Amino acid sequence: MLATIHTVALIGIEARPVRLEASAGQGVPATRIVGLGDTAVREASDRVQSAIKRSHLDYPGGRVIVNLSPADLKKTGTGFDLPMALAILAAHVPDSPAGSMSETSHDGEEKPTPKKPKGPNLTPRMLRGVWALGELGLDGQVRSVPGTLPAAAAARDQGAEVLLVSDHAAVEASLIDGLRVIPVATIGEAVGVLAGREAPRPIDDLPDVVTSTAKDLRDVRGQAVARRALEVAAAGGHHLLMSGPPGCGKTMLAERLPGLMPPLHVEEALEVATIHSVAGMRHPDAPLSLVPPFRAPHHTTSMAGLVGGGSGIPRPGELSLAHRGVLFIDELLEAPRSVLDVLRQPLENGEVRLVRSQHAVTYPSQVILVAATNPCPCGDLGHPTRRCRCGRAAVDRYRQRLSGPLADRIDLQVELRPVERDQLLAAPEGEPTAEVAARVRGARELAEERWGPGRTNRSARGEAVRATVAEAAIRALGRAVDALGMSARTFDRALRVGRTVADLDGRDTVSVDDVEEAVAYRLPVTVPVG
Amino acid sequence: MSVWEDVAEVGTDPALLRAAVEQHGRRGGAGALLRAARDRATADPGADVSALVRQVVTPVLAVAPETTALAERWARLGVTVALVGDPGYPSRLATGWPDTGGPTLVARRGAPWRDRPAVAIVGARRASGYGLGVAAWLASAVADAGITVVSGGALGIDAAAHGAAEHGGTVVALGAGHGVGYPREHAAPGGLFERVLAGGGTLLSEHLPDIPPVPANVRARNRIVAGLADVVVVVEGGERSGALVTAGYAADLGVPVMAVPGDVREPGSVAPHRLLAEGAAPCVRPLDLLEAVGQASVTSSDDSATATPPSLLPAAVRAELARRWPRPVRLDDLADATATPVGRLMGLITRARVAGELAEGPDGVRLLRAPRP
Numbered sequence: 036m037l038a039t040i041h042t043v044a045l046i047g048i049e050a051r052p053v054r055l056e057a058s059a060g061q062g063v064p065a066t067r068i069v070g071l072g073d074t075a076v077r078e079a080s081d082r083v084q085s086a087i088k089r090s091h092l093d094y095p096g097g098r099v100i101v102n103l104s105p106a107d108l109k110k111t112g113t114g115f116d117l118p119m120a121l122a123i124l125a126a127h128v129p130d131s132p133a134g135s136m137s138e139t140s141h142d143g144e145e146k147p148t149p150k151k152p153k154g155p156n157l158t159p160r161m162l163r164g165v166w167a168l169g170e171l172g173l174d175g176q177v178r179s180v181p182g183t184l185p186a187a188a189a190a191r192d193q194g195a196e197v198l199l200v201s202d203h204a205a206v207e208a209s210l211i212d213g214l215r216v217i218p219v220a221t222i223g224e225a226v227g228v229l230a231g232r233e234a235p236r237p238i239d240d241l242p243d244v245v246t247s248t249a250k251d252l253r254d255v256r257g258q259a260v261a262r263r264a265l266e267v268a269a270a271g272g273h274h275l276l277m278s279g280p281p282g283c284g285k286t287m288l289a290e291r292l293p294g295l296m297p298p299l300h301v302e303e304a305l306e307v308a309t310i311h312s313v314a315g316m317r318h319p320d321a322p323l324s325l326v327p328p329f330r331a332p333h334h335t336t337s338m339a340g341l342v343g344g345g346s347g348i349p350r351p352g353e354l355s356l357a358h359r360g361v362l363f364i365d366e367l368l369e370a371p372r373s374v375l376d377v378l379r380q381p382l383e384n385g386e387v388r389l390v391r392s393q394h395a396v397t398y399p400s401q402v403i404l405v406a407a408t409n410p411c412p413c414g415d416l417g418h419p420t421r422r423c424r425c426g427r428a429a430v431d432r433y434r435q436r437l438s439g440p441l442a443d444r445i446d447l448q449v450e451l452r453p454v455e456r457d458q459l460l461a462a463p464e465g466e467p468t469a470e471v472a473a474r475v476r477g478a479r480e481l482a483e484e485r486w487g488p489g490r491t492n493r494s495a496r497g498e499a500v501r502a503t504v505a506e507a508a509i510r511a512l513g514r515a516v517d518a519l520g521m522s523a524r525t526f527d528r529a530l531r532v533g534r535t536v537a538d539l540d541g542r543d544t545v546s547v548d549d550v551e552e553a554v555a556y557r558l559p560v561t562v563p564v565g
Numbered sequence: 566m567s568v569w570e571d572v573a574e575v576g577t578d579p580a581l582l583r584a585a586v587e588q589h590g591r592r593g594g595a596g597a598l599l600r601a602a603r604d605r606a607t608a609d610p611g612a613d614v615s616a617l618v619r620q621v622v623t624p625v626l627a628v629a630p631e632t633t634a635l636a637e638r639w640a641r642l643g644v645t646v647a648l649v650g651d652p653g654y655p656s657r658l659a660t661g662w663p664d665t666g667g668p669t670l671v672a673r674r675g676a677p678w679r680d681r682p683a684v685a686i687v688g689a690r691r692a693s694g695y696g697l698g699v700a701a702w703l704a705s706a707v708a709d710a711g712i713t714v715v716s717g718g719a720l721g722i723d724a725a726a727h728g729a730a731e732h733g734g735t736v737v738a739l740g741a742g743h744g745v746g747y748p749r750e751h752a753a754p755g756g757l758f759e760r761v762l763a764g765g766g767t768l769l770s771e772h773l774p775d776i777p778p779v780p781a782n783v784r785a786r787n788r789i790v791a792g793l794a795d796v797v798v799v800v801e802g803g804e805r806s807g808a809l810v811t812a813g814y815a816a817d818l819g820v821p822v823m824a825v826p827g828d829v830r831e832p833g834s835v836a837p838h839r840l841l842a843e844g845a846a847p848c849v850r851p852l853d854l855l856e857a858v859g860q861a862s863v864t865s866s867d868d869s870a871t872a873t874p875p876s877l878l879p880a881a882v883r884a885e886l887a888r889r890w891p892r893p894v895r896l897d898d899l900a901d902a903t904a905t906p907v908g909r910l911m912g913l914i915t916r917a918r919v920a921g922e923l924a925e926g927p928d929g930v931r932l933l934r935a936p937r938p
Contacts, residue, residue, distance in 0.1 A: 259897045259907040267908075417928065422832060427691060427720075452895055452928075511916075518919040520755050536908060548912045555911035 036060075038125035038159035041166045041195065042118040043186040044103075044110045046348060047389075047396030048313045050182065050189035054104045055115065057122035062098030068119075070103030073111045073347065082113075082171045083120045090175035090223040093156070095127040109394065111347050114180035117169035117199065120222050121229070125157040161229045164196030169204065175222040179204040181315040184308055187211040199225055205238045207312065210305060210323055244304070245324040248294040252471055254287070256462035257454040261288050264449045264556060266471050269295035270478035271535030272491030274382065274404040274444060276367070276437070278558055279451030280418045285407035289363040290329060292405060294468045296360070297476050298325040303359050310358055310398065314351050328360035334370040338377050342387050343398055349389040354381050355398035367406035368436050375441045378404070382444055385494070406445065408437070417452060437558065446493060446528045448558040478538035492534045497527055500534050504545040508533065512550045521557065529553040638774050642743045644672045653677055658792045661818050667792060668771030672743055675767040676734060678793075682858040683713040683736070685794035685815075687787075687808045688722025688801040689833050694928030696722055696801035696833060698891025699825055701729035701924065703798065705934045706851030708733025710860055715793045717786055717807070718768070720748055722800045724757055728924065729933060731764040738790045740783030744774030784810050791815040796857040798823040798848045802836030809836050812845070821857055823848035851935075877917045879903070882910070886923075887936035893929035 037058045043050040066080040080101075087094045101119055103110050168186050170178040179201045187208035190198045197215045200208050205218035217235045219225040227233035255262060261277060265288055268275040275292075277285045299307065304325050311317035311328075332341060332353040339345060343352035354362060364370065381387045385401040410416040411430040416423035425433075436442075454462065479491070485503070486495045501509070512533075516525055532553035533545045540549075639646060647653035648670050655678040658667040684707050686700055700722045704714045708730035716723040718737035727735045737758065739747070746752035758768060769789065776782060787807055791797055791814035799822065802808035812822045822845045827834030841847055848854060876883050881903040886894055896914065900907040914930055917923040924933045 257897055257901075259900045260911070263907045263911070452897070454897075515915055515919045517755060518921075519915075520750075520753060539908075548909065551915040552908050552912035554915045 036126045036128055038122045038162055040118045040122045040162045042168050043189050045182040046394055048185050048309050050185040052193045055118045055122050056102045057126040058100045059095035059126040060098050064096055066099040068101045070106040071109050075113050076110050076115055079116050079119055082116055085173040086171040086175040086222050087120055099123055113170035114168045116171035117177055118167040121167055125159045125162050157226055157230055166190040166195040167199040169201050177201040177219050182313045183207045184312040209238050245322050245326055248326045250290045251468045252291045253464050253467040255465045256459055258284055261449050261451050264447045265292055267535050268447055269475045270539050272493040273446035276406045276445045276448040277451055278408050278410050280414050280453055283451045283453040289405040292361045293327040293329045295472050295475050296327045297479050307359050310351050310355050328357055330357035331363040334366040338374055342377055343389050348394055349396050351398045354387055354400040357402040358399045359401055361405055362402040363405045365407045368408045379441050443524055446532050447556040474539055481538045492531050500530050504530055508545055508547045508550045511547045515554045643674050644743050647671050672770045675762045676765050683715050683794045684854050685715040685790045685797040686726035687716055687799055687811045689806055690719050690721035692721040692801045693833055694893035694926045697725040697926050698931050700725040700800045702891040702935045703851050705729040707854050710855055715790055717790050727757055727761055731760050734765040735761055736767045737761055738786045739770040740786040741778035742772040742774040742776040743770050747778040787811040788814040791820055794820055796821045799837050799840055800825045801833040803832055804835045806836040812840055877920055878913055886932050890932055890936050893926050893931040895929040
């Protein structure tokens with residue numbers, strides 16, 4: 036008999052529907068899987084066979100063929116185990132003579148008292164509208180696989196009636212509206228539920244969504260300039276570079292940026308969760324977080340780790356894991372040039388496109404990059420008590436790496452100094468995140484009104500930004516760029532940042548004051564002197 | 566050497582000299598001749614330096630305008646060349662050298678040397694905000710009193726001194742030729758050198774246009790700084806600072822040396838404190854310098870006071886900067902102390918920097934000129 040069930044294949048974060056057909060018939064006992072599966076898919080036959088038998092279900096004794104369609108789409112992973120087992124069971128006609136004949140020839144020992152399944156077996160009809168996804172253990176347990184979220188979304192979009200996944204994955208899949216998700220712990224339970232012998236269990240309650248972060252800006256004392264830069268970064272989506280000696284609070288500040296950014300919409304949060312789900316980094320029970328993600332890869336992270344990669348279908352890298360959130364790279368200037376360069380294009384385009392021989396995968400990567408660097412190779416330049424031991428030429432060389440193509444895309448650059456201990460104790464608590472976030476939200480709304488949903492001042496077109504700047508401000512900016520010996524690129528950057536400053540103040544036209552503030556957010560490439 | 570021998574052989578006959586120069590001009594360039602003359606002059610302490618130099622150098626310059634690219638290059642750079650004894654040569658450079666001579670020639674961009682009191686303010690390139698502030702304070706005050714501020718045009722203290730005395734015709738002694746553009750930051754368009762020239766100041770070099778700023782040259786220019794000054798004041802410097810070299814030249818020449826006391830914990834205070842220990846007079850205010858050049862009675866003229874443009878900063882910000890002067894103030898602290906929103910403060914700082922009211926250093930911002938009470 037022939038049985039059909041539906042499942043999905045993941046290409047990156049994109050889930051493609053797959054029709055899985057199983058045919059059980061007479062012949063030499065053998066199981067064959069066709070349809071361009073990788074090793075994990077081919078190995079499914081062993082897991083499926085063992086799982087079925089250990090669950091005291093009948094495995095067809097004759098020739099079993101499993102087809103994954105479309106057959107030209109490369110399929111990877113272990114998520115096909117569960118649908119494959121169900122299709123094989125449905126295709127199997129246990130009481131047929133062929134079945135019992137093969138059973139004798141094939142497995143004599145177990146033959147005497149096979150515990151018969153209670154109640155009726157699966158029939159192909161029971162699989163109508165059913166989607167399933169999960170890996171099987173040899174004992175018949177159903178396990179989660181990465182990518183439950185996009186799979187569930189794809190199943191819903193394809194008109195699935197029900198989706199069978201593991202208990203864990205069910206919690207995650209239930210984030211998708213408009214789809215009936217049934218948790219199954221074992222293959223036996225799956226058969227029982229589909230055959231109508233068992234009632235589906237309820238899904239564990241989804242923990243509430245996370246809407247706030249514990250890292251509050253209130254904890255940061257002093258550092259008024261950096262706080263302001265952080266606010267502007269959140270409001271305009273600008274990348275930020277902080278330079279300062281170790282221990283001046285760069286990481287602490289960066290960690291507080293997601294809390295300042297507007298919370299994600301549910302769809303955005305799902306998109307973020309999907310990427311994490313595909314990367315296998317999402318705990319299935321974890322609540323959906325509306326706080327933008329914060330990723331802090333070490334500066335020695337490989338290129339593949341940053342942009343994504345790996346054999347087979349490339350996995351998302353840190354750039355994509357930080358999608359709609361913050362990518363924080365400490366010690367930016369210690370990172371190899373090649374890594375810095377590889378960041379550039381994704382930051383520009385908001386997506387990473389990874390092309391492999393078999394696939395081309397695109398992962399989104401709309402991030403705010405927060406980079407931190409020491410002011411000099413030893414880190415003590417400008418420290419109030421420690422003395423920098425670097426030669427001037429060494430410092431200049433170090434700094435000049437900042438003039439590279441990556442740093443050119445960083446609109447905001449600030450120099451931080453350590454806050455001295457007595458100052459730290461005397462300083463009042465900083466303004467709390469909630470207050471700053473409210474201003475940021477207002478500014479973002481103005482920007483979206485102007486540029487369209489989801490757009491920020493950083494991503495807006497240069498000419499369009501310029502059109503909202505007062506003539507006098509453009510003239511003042513030209514004078515400042517000339518007088519302070521800045522590069523022409525500063526001009527465009529200052530217009531965008533000025534736009535954000537005006538938005539934070541709720542003004543339509545960018546004024547002289549705004550661009551003058553914007554100009555102040557830049558680091559000298561050479562050591563500041565007299 | 567052979568060049569010198571050639572020249573010595575032909576003697577002083579102008580026609581022969583001219584021929585020799587033309588030949589060497591083609592072979593090794595006029596620069597070889599000039600260097601040979603210099604070497605000879607320094608190798609023979611008994612020689613009449615200026616006569617020797619003139620003997621060789623005059624024909625070079627006589628030939629140069631028509632035949633060498635050198636003259637064109639100098640003209641393109643806007644440089645005027647004066648030899649020892651020429652009217653344009655600062656007379657105080659020609660005399661008083663115990664053994665080595667003063668510079669053979671002085672290539673000048675900008676205004677000619679004015680024979681009026683001069684103060685050299687020198688110090689470390691890697692200076693603290695305090696040092697930069699003090700240098701600027703001293704420089705602006707003595708410039709207001711009509712005194713020429715001389716320094717070496719380097720980054721750090723030198724730049725702070727020149728920058729604060731821009732309006733008063735400050736003199737920069739370069740450690741390289743005019744064509745080299747060193748230090749890069751100062752030679753850049755809109756940089757310190759351009760501003761010095763715009764303010765009626767002068768750039769001096771003893772070198773041919775393309776001589777590089779090798780350490781020996783940079784050190785050697787310190788003797789010009791010392792030679793031009795009536796008093797040398799060292800603001801900050803490390804153990805092996807060029808400022809000590811300048812002070813050494815000054816001592817050789819009999820030019821008084823002063824030093825600004827610094828923070829005893831700072832490595833940059835080593836040089837001034839050593840000088841103080843060795844008998845240099847402390848300089849703790851501009852008046853000390855005015856007294857040293859005999860101008861104690863001269864107070865800053867009224868016209869320069871009225872020429873100061875009105876401040877672009879709010880009174881509270883300006884007052885705080887004046888209170889902390891000449892120390893720099895960090896923006897974070899300035900925002901706190903004046904209760905100014907930091908965004909607005911940053912805009913104001915940009916505006917004041919563009920207008921030349923503020924300087925930004927490694928430790929924050931400070932007023933570029935001394936605040937008037």
